[in-house]
Amino acid sequence: MFGGTAPAFAAADPLGGDLLHRDVRDLCAFGPRRTGTDAEHGASAWVAERLRAAGLEVRLDPYPFRQWRLTGWDVELVAGTASAEVAAFPRTVATHPIWNTRPAAGEADLVYVGSGTQKELDRHDLRGKAVLVDGKVLLNVFATYNADGYVYWNAAARGAVAMFATSDAPGNLVRMIGMGRNELDANPIPAFTVGRKDFGMMRRASHAGTARIRYRLDATHVDGVTHDVVATLPGSRTGKDGIVACAHTDSMFDGALDDATGIAGLIGLAHHFAARPRHRRPKPMTFLAVTGHDTGFPHLGVRHWIEANAAQVATLSGFCSLDHLAGIAAEDLGGDRPVRRGGDEERLLLISDNALLYGLTAQVAVKHRLFPSIPAPEPLARANPDLEGMFVERGVPSVNMTMAYPWYHTPQDTPDKIPPTQLARSTRAYRDILEAMQRMPSGWLRRAETSPRKR
Ligand SMILES: [Zn+2]
Numbered sequence: 001m002f003g004g005t006a007p008a009f010a011a012a013d014p015l016g017g018d019l020l021h022r023d024v025r026d027l028c029a030f031g032p033r034r035t036g037t038d039a040e041h042g043a044s045a046w047v048a049e050r051l052r053a054a055g056l057e058v059r060l061d062p063y064p065f066r067q068w069r070l071t072g073w074d075v076e077l078v079a080g081t082a083s084a085e086v087a088a089f090p091r092t093v094a095t096h097p098i099w100n101t102r103p104a105a106g107e108a109d110l111v112y113v114g115s116g117t118q119k120e121l122d123r124h125d126l127r128g129k130a131v132l133v134d135g136k137v138l139l140n141v142f143a144t145y146n147a148d149g150y151v152y153w154n155a156a157a158r159g160a161v162a163m164f165a166t167s168d169a170p171g172n173l174v175r176m177i178g179m180g181r182n183e184l185d186a187n188p189i190p191a192f193t194v195g196r197k198d199f200g201m202m203r204r205a206s207h208a209g210t211a212r213i214r215y216r217l218d219a220t221h222v223d224g225v226t227h228d229v230v231a232t233l234p235g236s237r238t239g240k241d242g243i244v245a246c247a248h249t250d251s252m253f254d255g256a257l258d259d260a261t262g263i264a265g266l267i268g269l270a271h272h273f274a275a276r277p278r279h280r281r282p283k284p285m286t287f288l289a290v291t292g293h294d295t296g297f298p299h300l301g302v303r304h305w306i307e308a309n310a311a312q313v314a315t316l317s318g319f320c321s322l323d324h325l326a327g328i329a330a331e332d333l334g335g336d337r338p339v340r341r342g343g344d345e346e347r348l349l350l351i352s353d354n355a356l357l358y359g360l361t362a363q364v365a366v367k368h369r370l371f372p373s374i375p376a377p378e379p380l381a382r383a384n385p386d387l388e389g390m391f392v393e394r395g396v397p398s399v400n401m402t403m404a405y406p407w408y409h410t411p412q413d414t415p416d417k418i419p420p421t422q423l424a425r426s427t428r429a430y431r432d433i434l435e436a437m438q439r440m441p442s443g444w445l446r447r448a449e450t451s452p453r454k455r
Helices: 017-028 038-053 118-122 151-157 196-208 256-274 303-308 355-367 388-393 420-439
Strands: 057-079 095-097 104-112 130-133 162-166 191-194 212-233 243-248 285-290 318-321 347-351 373-377 398-402
Touching: 017 038, 017 256, 017 420, 038 057, 038 212, 038 256, 038 285, 057 095, 057 191, 057 196, 057 303, 104 162, 104 196, 118 151, 130 151, 130 196, 151 162, 162 196, 162 212, 191 196, 212 256, 212 303, 243 256, 243 420, 256 285, 256 420, 285 303, 303 388, 318 388, 318 420, 347 355, 355 373, 355 398, 355 420, 388 398, 398 420
Parallel strands: 104 130, 130 162, 162 191, 243 285, 243 318, 318 398, 347 373
Antiparallel strands: 057 212, 095 191, 104 212, 212 285, 347 398
16 A cells, blocks of 8 residues: 555445346345235335435335235136147136236137227127237337227227237237226226237137137235335425436336336435535435336326425426336347347437427437437327326426336346346436436526426
């Protein structure tokens, strides 16, 4: 040692890929974090502990909600024309209930309705039938059967008794997809997503003649409790002009990309900003972990926090949603396994109608090689009406730089598919946006926001 003192070890960089990835693994170790379950409560307590370790003031804010409790299900093709593919009946089908359906059991003829447009539905008498809905899941997230007036609701209105929709995921993986509108106990019929291979088998069976499906879904809606984790970091100025960063703790399966990556980023950023001298972070910051985005949609998300903090929301400088920060790039070409390729997945820059924030986000995306990136104004995309959408509605400049790979919302969304270096790039991009929000004079970003009323 040459004079002076040196630390025994350099402090680990909280935005380094290895630490971020460790948090992804630790959170996924809780298993599926369905809102209101013990696993979710444990995961939320763990997030609170990690944010406390960063030096923030943290509280768990419990609140009641209507919880969906799934205990079991099965679906079988019970009759049809025997073929090389299905020589004997019944034949079990790889499915998952669409999470917001209520309990049901029954048997019905299967009717293939293509992609389920109004015209296609009009061609059939759907009364007492189970509908089979085809489609694509665009960018691995947006199901076409959710686009045209939500096929689920149109089919139910025409008297269908059950819906089966393609997962459009690799091989026979079953993907969880919601239906946009969720009336909880009042949802009229059971609905399932189906592995793509089994979906093809059902489609061929329905074309060959009469095919019948038997289904059973054991699930109830009960009164549950969930928590927001609210961590605050005071600025050198008090009160107004705060900044919020947010990720969601809940998941249907292991949820590595969605959204352990966002929670890991949130923890890393909390460490980063807590370590900065207070005069370099004048605006108060809130680091928020919410639930009920994947397993409570669209009733939870940030709703509870927003309603409890209306005065603060009215003066917020900005909001960042950390949702799906990193994952290996792969192309699903219809086979059993996606083809891996270099670079990143296409990203969607979901952003409020704000030229200043657009410029900033584009610069940051290029700097950290977060491309290809597709700018999508949030007021048009309305991708997450329970997250950034709620802030945009209230005039808060908001951004979510998101992406999804072919394993999104399947049991295969696991930590081994999250590249630590990409996770670090993505988290640093948010660091730069949050730092720019800190530096901007009070009110600037908010004045650049096109208010929803002026649109
Ligand atoms: Zn998510």
